[in-house]
Amino acid sequence: MKNVIGAKCTICGKMIEATPDITVCPSCGGIMDIEYDYEYIKSKLTPYGLMDREDRTMWRYMEFLPVEGRGKLPKLRVGMSPFYKADRLADTLGIKTLYIKDDGINPTASLKDRASAMAVVKAEEAGKNIIACSSTGNAASSLAGNAAAAGMKTYIFVPERAPKGKVAQLMMFGATVISVKGTYEDTFRLSAEAIDRWGWYNRNAAINPYLMEGKKTVALEIAEQLKFKMTDYVAISVGDGCTIAGLWKGFKDMYAAGFIDRLPRIISVQASGCCPINTAAAAGTEEWSPQPENTIADSIAVGVPRNPIKAIRAIRESNGVCVNVSDEEILAAMRLLGRTQGVFAEPAGATGTAGIKKAIELGLIEKDASVVSVVTGNGLKDVNNAIKAAGEPICIPPEMDLLLKELPELA
Ligand SMILES: *Cc1c(COP(=O)(O)O)cnc(C)c1O
Secondary structure, three states: OOOEEEEOOOOOOOOOOOOOOOOOOOOOOOOOEEEHHHHHHHOOOOOOHHOOOOOHHHHHHHHHHOOOOOOOOOOOOOOOOOOOHHHHHHHHHHOEEEEEOOOOOOOOOOOOHHHHHHHHHHHHHOOOOOEEEEOOHHHHHHHHHHHHHHOEEEEEEEOOOOOOHHHHHHHHHEEEEEEEEHHHHHHHHHHHHHHHHHEEOOOOOOOHHHHHHHHHHHEEEEEEEEEOOOOEEEEEEOOOHHHHHHHHHHHHHHHOOOOOOOEEEEEEEEEEOOOHHHHHHHHOOOEEEOOOOOOOOHHHHOOOOOHHHHHHHHHHHHOOEEEEEEEHHHHHHHHHHHHHHOOOOHHHHHHHHHHHHHHHHHHOOOOOOOEEEEEEEEHOOOHHHHHHOOOOOOOOOOHHHHHHHHHHHHO
């Protein structure tokens, strides 16, 4: 990998060689970060060169990615998700310019496909054909799908509360699924022990630094889809903290390589019932405390985040904004996305949008600002909460009289 310098520990700064199976720092156990040679990247790729590329997947950013070559790229079409100018929703929220990046439109319907596609490539480079992870649901279903497409076997640990839609995906993609009677923290712990014991490739996002490199492609795409003219803000929902860290890394990469001339401020949005990262970041510290997992947004119900340091640094370095939203505000944002833009988000997928609404109401961001809202997962994954947000249909016997009664406005 000529574009990669190595992997550097986020805690002690130790540099090691970026082999395919690295996990945490061998000296201090800190989370590693992949470092690039931006002069090399610049010599190989320009913004114009990029825009001419035919590849409509996340692999169009090859020069920014830690992979050996194009030979063994996965089969599913991950990335290059839709990017909409959302004028009606902007009007409703009272903000000047709003874009929606709909990452629910990925093969397994969440942003996690970007990390899982990367995991499959790196597992193959490491010579392993069994991959495992623990997940609140989407990392699991995306790993199962991307591994199935590559002919690999998966062992997947999910908390018992994982929504049925996500578990159905796992079963359909042929994963061996262990539904753990406990919290996400309990689930993570059991998976870590099993991975150690059987030597599987580890797709646990914080531990494996390559996964964030997959996730960062969402930022590379946003920059390109904005024709390299960055917005003032980008809003994202936060659980473990890998997604926000990846998002920030992607923008920093594009800035370092001279593709964009300014960096956005990141709006970090958590559920008020579970917001350990925002609580620490807002207090200006990297010392976070565990919290209960009290929200309907299962994908970000993470009381013990796995990547808090990178997430808190992303907020701090970007001069970011922290906003926490209630479940009611999340459900309202799901309705708004659906009704004004035709975008169907799962609760955590709409949380960024809920955060923008709240940030405007609280005066945390300016009304004449430009903002991107990343929708991280599709609403069909969690039908129960979609119905909770949108209500039940009119249900009548097949008779016109009854229909007229139900639709008095048409009488
Ligand atoms: C995983 C996930 C997030 C948050 O990502 P973290 O890396 O856990 O912070 C947000 N939304 C959806 C839909 C997710 O699946």
